[in-house]
Amino acid sequence: MSKELDLGSWVNDVVQHLLENYSGAFDSLGSVVSGFSEGIEALLMLPPAWLLIALFVGLGLWRIGARFAAFTAVSFVLIVLTGFWEQTVVTLGLTFSATLISLLLGIPLGIWSARSERVAMITRPILDFMQTMPAFVYLIPAAMLFGLGRVPGIIATVIFAMPPAVRLTNLGIRQVNKEIVEAGQSFGCNSRQLLFKVQLPNAMPSIMAGVNQTIMMALSMVIIASMVGAGGLGNDVLASIQRLDIGLGFESGMAVVLLAIILDRITESFGTTRQVTHKTTWYSWVSAKLKFQRQ
Amino acid sequence: MQSGKIVVENLYKVFGPHEQEAITLLKQGWSKDKILAERGAVIGVSDVSFSVEEGEIFVLMGLSGSGKSTLIRLINRLIEPSAGDVFIDGQNVAKLPHSQLIDLRRRDMSMVFQSFALMPSRTVQDNAAFGLEVAGVGRKEREQRAMAVLKQVGLDTFAHKFPHELSGGMQQRVGLARALAVNPSMIIMDEAFSALDPLKRREMQDVLLELQKTHRRTIIFVSHDIEEAMRIGNRIGIMEGGKLIQVGTPQELVDNPASSYVRNFFETVNTSRYLTAGQLKADSVPLYVHNGKAPDALKVCQDLQALDKHYAFVVDEEKRFRGSISLERLALLVDNGRTCALEANLLKQIAPLTEDQPLDQIIERLVDNEGPMPVVDSQGFYAGAISKGRLLTRLQEE
Numbered sequence: 001m002s003k004e005l006d007l008g009s010w011v012n013d014v015v016q017h018l019l020e021n022y023s024g025a026f027d028s029l030g031s032v033v034s035g036f037s038e039g040i041e042a043l044l045m046l047p048p049a050w051l052l053i054a055l056f057v058g059l060g061l062w063r064i065g066a067r068f069a070a071f072t073a074v075s076f077v078l079i080v081l082t083g084f085w086e087q088t089v090v091t092l093g094l095t096f097s098a099t100l101i102s103l104l105l106g107i108p109l110g111i112w113s114a115r116s117e118r119v120a121m122i123t124r125p126i127l128d129f130m131q132t133m134p135a136f137v138y139l140i141p142a143a144m145l146f147g148l149g150r151v152p153g154i155i156a157t158v159i160f161a162m163p164p165a166v167r168l169t170n171l172g173i174r175q176v177n178k179e180i181v182e183a184g185q186s187f188g189c190n191s192r193q194l195l196f197k198v199q200l201p202n203a204m205p206s207i208m209a210g211v212n213q214t215i216m217m218a219l220s221m222v223i224i225a226s227m228v229g230a231g232g233l234g235n236d237v238l239a240s241i242q243r244l245d246i247g248l249g250f251e252s253g254m255a256v257v258l259l260a261i262i263l264d265r266i267t268e269s270f271g272t273t274r275q276v277t278h279k280t281t282w283y284s285w286v287s288a289k290l291k292f293q294r295q
Numbered sequence: 296m297q298s299g300k301i302v303v304e305n306l307y308k309v310f311g312p313h314e315q316e317a318i319t320l321l322k323q324g325w326s327k328d329k330i331l332a333e334r335g336a337v338i339g340v341s342d343v344s345f346s347v348e349e350g351e352i353f354v355l356m357g358l359s360g361s362g363k364s365t366l367i368r369l370i371n372r373l374i375e376p377s378a379g380d381v382f383i384d385g386q387n388v389a390k391l392p393h394s395q396l397i398d399l400r401r402r403d404m405s406m407v408f409q410s411f412a413l414m415p416s417r418t419v420q421d422n423a424a425f426g427l428e429v430a431g432v433g434r435k436e437r438e439q440r441a442m443a444v445l446k447q448v449g450l451d452t453f454a455h456k457f458p459h460e461l462s463g464g465m466q467q468r469v470g471l472a473r474a475l476a477v478n479p480s481m482i483i484m485d486e487a488f489s490a491l492d493p494l495k496r497r498e499m500q501d502v503l504l505e506l507q508k509t510h511r512r513t514i515i516f517v518s519h520d521i522e523e524a525m526r527i528g529n530r531i532g533i534m535e536g537g538k539l540i541q542v543g544t545p546q547e548l549v550d551n552p553a554s555s556y557v558r559n560f561f562e563t564v565n566t567s568r569y570l571t572a573g574q575l576k577a578d579s580v581p582l583y584v585h586n587g588k589a590p591d592a593l594k595v596c597q598d599l600q601a602l603d604k605h606y607a608f609v610v611d612e613e614k615r616f617r618g619s620i621s622l623e624r625l626a627l628l629v630d631n632g633r634t635c636a637l638e639a640n641l642l643k644q645i646a647p648l649t650e651d652q653p654l655d656q657i658i659e660r661l662v663d664n665e666g667p668m669p670v671v672d673s674q675g676f677y678a679g680a681i682s683k684g685r686l687l688t689r690l691q692e693e
Binding site: 177179180182183184185186187188189190193197198201202204 | 368371373397398399400401402404405406408409410411412413414415416417425426428429430473477483
C-alpha cells in the first residue's frame with residue numbers, strides 16, 4: 001500500500017514527542033487515576049458479596065419494583081455460582097471510576113457549551129471524533145503514554161464514554177422551556193442562580209439520560225480495555241477468544257450482559273421518574289412500605 | 296418627560312444585524328419590509344411611546360407578530376432595547392447596570408407567562424416562593440409568604456402538590472401567586488389567560504380584578520382577546536407591525552377607531568354592550584315647552600294623534616325635563632269636555648337617564664317604565680329620548 005500522505009506517521013511523531021517531553025506529567029496523571037480507581041475498587045471489595053448484592057437488590061426494589069429486584073438477585077447469585085464474582089466487582093469498579101471521571105469532566109463541559117456558542121462549536125467535532133473513532137484505537141496511544149494496566153484502560157474509557165454526558169447536558173440545558181428560563185430571569189436570578197435553580201433542575205431528565213449512556217459505554221469499553229491489561233471480566237472474555245473456549249466465553253459474556261442490564265435499568269430509572277411522580281426519597285419510600293406492612 | 300408609573304419613550308427593537316442603521320432608516324421613512332429585504336434586519340418594536348398610570352391595568356393588543364410580546368420584554372429587559380428609554384418610577388431601566396436591574400426585578404416587578412412556566416420539580420409552594428428564594432429570603436419567611444399568596448388565589452390546600460397534578464387554571468393561579476409573592480408594584484402578564492378555556496379564563500379575570508380591589512398594582516397585560524381586553528383593561532393599546540397605533544379607553548376605541556385595523560378588532564365583539572344612553576337617544580318624542588304657560592292638552596292630544604305617537608314630554612324654558620304624558624291620559628283629560636293646561640301635577644314624573652349610562656341600566660329603566668325614557672346631558676338639560684322600539688332597532692343594527 002503506497003501512501004501519498006502519511007498522517008499516521010505524524011500521529012506517531014506527536015505521541016513520541018509527548019512521551020519524550022511530558023512523561024512526568026503523564027506519570028503523575030496516571031498515578032492519580034490509578035489511586036482513584038483502586039480506592040473505588042477497594043470500597044466495592046470491602047463488604048462481603050451478599051451485602052453488595054443486597055444493596056443492588058434494594059436499589060432495584062426502590063427504583064423499579066419487586067420483579068426487577070428478583071431478577072437482580074438471581075443474576076448476581078448466578079455470577080457468584082459460576083465463579084465470576086471477583087472479576088465482576090473489578091469490572092464494576094473500573095466502570096464506576098471511568099464514569100465518575102467522565103461525568104466530572106463531561107457535565108461541566110456540557111454546561112459550558114450550553115452557555116457559549118463558541119465552545120459548542122469547538123466541542124462538537126471533537127465529540128464526533130471521540131465517539132466514532134473505533135474504540136480499540138484509543139488503546140494504542142493510551143498504552144504508550146501510561147503503560148499497561150488499569151490506567152490506560154480507564155483513560156481510553158473516559159475518552160470513549162464522555163461524549164454523551166457532554167452532549168446530553170448541553171442539549172438538556174438548551175431545551176429547557178424558553179418561558180421557564182424567562183421566568184427565572186424575570187424574578188431576578190443572576191446567572192449562577194439561573195443555572196442551579198432553573199436550568200439544571202429542568203435539564204435533569206436529559207442529563208440523567210447522558211449519565212445512563214455514559215455508564216453503558218464505559219462498561220462496554222472497560223471490557224475491551226482488557227487488551228491493555230485493565231483486568232476484570234474482560235480478561236476472561238479475551239482469554240476465551242484466545243483459547244476459543246466457547247464455554248468460558250458464554251459464562252463471562254453472560255456476566256457482562258447481566259451487569260449491563262442491571263446498571264442500565266437502575267440508572268435509567270433516575271432519569272425518567274423524577275419529573276412525573278412525587279419526589280420519592282428513599283426514607284419516604286421505606287416509611288410508606290412500613291406503614292403498609294403494619295396495616 | 297411624561298409622568299406615570301411606567302413611561303416608555305421612543306422605544307425601538309431591531310433583531311439581526313445593523314441595529315442602529317436600521318433605526319436611522321426607519322426614521323428616514325423606510326418601511327419595515329424594505330429594511331428586512333435590503334438590510335436583513337427584523338423590526339420588532341418601532342418608535343413606541345406610552346405611559347401607564349399607577350394602579351392601572353393597561354392591555355396591549357395586536358395580532359401575532361405585532362410586537363406586543365417583544366414590547367413587554369423590553370420593559371423588564373428580558374430583551375435588550377436597541378434604542379429608547381423605559382422609565383419605571385422615574386428610573387431608566389433601559390440604561391440600568393445589570394446588578395441594579397436584577398435588584399429591581401427581585402424587588403418590584405414580576406411576570407406571568409402564557410405557558411405558566413412553573414418549575415415541574417418544585418411543589419406549588421416552592422414555585423410560589425421562587426422569587427423570594429432568588430432574592431435570598433429565609434426559608435421560614437418565604438414559606439409563610441408563599442402560603443399567604445396561595446390563600447389569596449385559593450390554592451393553599453394544594454401547597455404540597457406538584458404542578459402536573461393541577462389543572463391549567465390552577466397552574467396559572469400558582470403563576471399568579473408566584474408573581475404576587477414578592478409583593479411587586481407592577482406585574483407584566485404575557486397572554487396569561489390565553490391558554491385557558493373560556494370559562495376558566497373568565498374565572499381568572501375575576502380573580503385578577505378581585506385582587507386589584509384589595510391591592511391596586513400597575514399591570515401591563517398582553518392579550519389577543521378583545522373581550523378580555525375590554526373587560527379588564529382601564530386602557531387598551533393597539534399594536535400593528537411593531538408600532539403602537541392607538542391608545543385609549545375601551546369606549547374611546549369603539550367610538551373612534553384610528554384605522555380599519557383597530558375597527559376590525561371590535562367587529563367580532565358585540566359592542567352593543569358598550570352603548571350608552573347618549574348614543575341611543577333620539578328626537579322621537581314630541582316636546583312641549585312650559586314657558587311660564589302650560590301647553591294646552593287638546594292641542595297636544597291632536598298633535599299626537601296626527602303624528603301617531605303615544606307619549607309627549609314637557610320641558611321648561613331652560614330645557615330641564617318636567618314630565619311625560621301618555622295619549623290615553625290626554626284623551627281622558629280632553630274627554631271631560633273641556634281642554635285644560637298641562638300643569639306639572641298632571642304630568643308623570645320620571646327621573647331622566649344621563650347620557651353616559653350604560654346599556655344594562657337603560658334596559659332596566661325601560662322595563663320599569665311604561666313609556667319612553669328621557670335622557671339629559673351632563674348639565675341636566677334635556678337631550679333626547681329612548682323608546683323600547685328605538686332600542687330594539689339599534690341593537691339589531693349593531
